[in-house]
Amino acid sequence: MGFLENKARARLFYKYLSQVYDTINPFIWNDEMRDEALSWLAVGEGDRVLDVGSGTGFATEGLLEYTDEVYCLDQSIHQMEKAFAKFGKHSNVKFHRGDAERLPFADNSFDHLWSSGSIEYWPNPVDALEEFRRVTKPGGRVLVVGPDYPNSVLMQKLADAIMLFYDESEADRMFTEAGYDEFEHHIQQASQGSPKAITTVAAVPEE
Amino acid sequence: MKESLMEIIRCPIDKHELELAVEDREDGEIMAGMLSCPECGETYPIEDGIPNLLPPDMRDDAAA
Numbered sequence: 001m002g003f004l005e006n007k008a009r010a011r012l013f014y015k016y017l018s019q020v021y022d023t024i025n026p027f028i029w030n031d032e033m034r035d036e037a038l039s040w041l042a043v044g045e046g047d048r049v050l051d052v053g054s055g056t057g058f059a060t061e062g063l064l065e066y067t068d069e070v071y072c073l074d075q076s077i078h079q080m081e082k083a084f085a086k087f088g089k090h091s092n093v094k095f096h097r098g099d100a101e102r103l104p105f106a107d108n109s110f111d112h113l114w115s116s117g118s119i120e121y122w123p124n125p126v127d128a129l130e131e132f133r134r135v136t137k138p139g140g141r142v143l144v145v146g147p148d149y150p151n152s153v154l155m156q157k158l159a160d161a162i163m164l165f166y167d168e169s170e171a172d173r174m175f176t177e178a179g180y181d182e183f184e185h186h187i188q189q190a191s192q193g194s195p196k197a198i199t200t201v202a203a204v205p206e207e
Numbered sequence: 208m209k210e211s212l213m214e215i216i217r218c219p220i221d222k223h224e225l226e227l228a229v230e231d232r233e234d235g236e237i238m239a240g241m242l243s244c245p246e247c248g249e250t251y252p253i254e255d256g257i258p259n260l261l262p263p264d265m266r267d268d269a270a271a
Contacts, residue, residue: 075261090236090256094212097259102219104251104260109215 028195029058029117029145033188037116038062040186040201041143047111050135052100052128053118057083060093063114071110073098100128105135112136116145120165129178138206142180146171148187148196171200181205208237208258218244218251219262225251 043049043066051060054072056079063070064087071094074080080095087093098104100115100122113136115128122128132142147165166174168185175183183202189195210227218225223246230253231239242251242258252259259266 075265077257077267080257094208095257096208096216097257097261098219099262099265102262104216104219104258106215106217106222106224 028147028190029197030190031062033190033197034059034062034116036188037143037145037186037199038066040199041112041114041141043067043112048109050105050110050113052103052113052115052132053121054083054095055079055117057086057093059114059116061086064093068092070094072096073100073103075099101131102127103131103135107134108137109135110137110140112140113142115143119144119146126174126177129174129180133179133204136204138204140204142202142204143199144202145188145197145199148198166198168198171198175200175202179205208253208256209235210237212258216242216258216260218247218249219260220244220249221246223247 043063045067046069047067048069048071049063049067050071050073051063052073054060054074055076057072060070060072060083070092072080072083073096075097077097080097083093083095089095096104100118101124113132115132119125119128129142129144136142148167171185180202182205183200186199186201188197188199213225213227216225217223221244223244225242225244227237227240227242229237229240231237236256237253238256240253242253242260243249249263
């Protein structure tokens with residue numbers, strides 16, 4: 001059980017994290033890594049995309065290079081306020097507060113779905129991945145960026161204590177359990193020695 | 208939020224379509240109002256133009 005699996009604690013954690021997030025984030029997940037991942041999602045112009053755990057809007061900014069139809073969902077209003085400042089509160093970008101594991105959208109609402117830096121905080125990642133499959137159209141793509149499981153024992157202990165980290169075999173298990181049969185993992189790293197990200201691109205199966 | 212959003216937003220709990228009661232509208236943007244689920248009776252506020260579709264146990268005022 002991770003520290004943030006209690007949702008009330010997660011809310012409090014985010015409230016403080018949002019103060020420094022865009023400052024510390026580039027060391028782990030930078031523009032180059034984001035843009036590479038965006039090329040795998042391959043969003044077309046006019047496609048409707050949901051950004052789950054949109055936070056301060058770092059990925060949203062990249063998604064807007066591909067399409068104007070970006071829908072943001074985050075549980076934290078404090079994180080989202082940073083995104084309002086970037087894009088305007090009532091611009092093209094549509095903001096919603098909600099839970100990744102219980103998405104407030106109809107089936108097949110989106111052409112593609114993106115979620116970066118969010119899965120490590122979900123208590124039940126498979127539930128969220130199932131929800132992603134439900135709201136994304138068959139044939140669409142779901143892309144999830146999470147932290148790769150660290151190699152050193154000390155880092156593993158720290159990782160397990162505060163949040164979810166997973167390796168490729170664990171990612172295989174989660175995506176299979178959530179009903180995907182076609183997906184691939186990419187390990188991304190800003191520079192040697194910096195924490196690795198694991199990025200999964202999954203195809204939403206035809207019903 | 209824009210009223211056109213009603214086409215895709217649903218109750219996070221039972222995925223039923225929601226009903227909209229507008230309290231304040233500015234330039235085509237719904238600034239305040241209430242979304243309610245006719246199926247389970249749960250309500251979701253529109254706060255400062257942003258629909259709060261968090262399930263009740265995750266709202267700011269939920270007990271820790």
